[in-house]
Amino acid sequence: MQFNQYQFVGRLVNDPEYKDVGTGLVKFSVAVNKSYKKNEEWHNKTIFHNDVDLWGKYAKDTASRFNKGQEVFVVGELDEDQWEETDGQKRKKWVIKVSKIIACGNNGSTPKDSNVATPKDSLEHMETKRLNDESAF
Numbered sequence: 001m002q003f004n005q006y007q008f009v010g011r012l013v014n015d016p017e018y019k020d021v022g023t024g025l026v027k028f029s030v031a032v033n034k035s036y037k038k039n040e041e042w043h044n045k046t047i048f049h050n051d052v053d054l055w056g057k058y059a060k061d062t063a064s065r066f067n068k069g070q071e072v073f074v075v076g077e078l079d080e081d082q083w084e085e086t087d088g089q090k091r092k093k094w095v096i097k098v099s100k101i102i103a104c105g106n107n108g109s110t111p112k113d114s115n116v117a118t119p120k121d122s123l124e125h126m127e128t129k130r131l132n133d134e135s136a137f
Helices: 060-066 123-132
Strands: 006-012 017-019 025-038 039-054 071-082 088-104
Touching: 006 039, 017 060, 025 060, 039 060, 039 071
Parallel strands: 039 088
Antiparallel strands: 006 025, 006 071, 017 025, 025 039, 071 088
16 A cells, blocks of 8 residues: 655745646745754754645636745645756756635745635635535635
8 A cells, every 4th residue: 555645834935926827827935944052042943945846627726725924824735747848958847736725824935815815715625615605606
């Protein structure tokens, strides 16, 4: 049996970028920090920096609801993106393919609008909300 699931809480490093390809794609980065105390002084260290892709019907909505600095809980699987540069050089990088994203904690930034996602508006609950209220988005 193989298991490929990653769960983490971090802050968006940049505003999500929506691309109108296929069923929709939003790309962003999330940094996970660790706080520690050394010599009676607190320090923060980035221990994990993730490129994140979310494909599908919630991509556009996610791009408009989340913004740089916002704390999020992400669930997804690790995947390898491969491509070839125009000069023929082959490239690859690891990326988290999101299955769930939830706003949590404080925002840490100025919201784009008054509809910044809250846990009840997260991907986990969007489908239920859509079924109960067709004008939800």
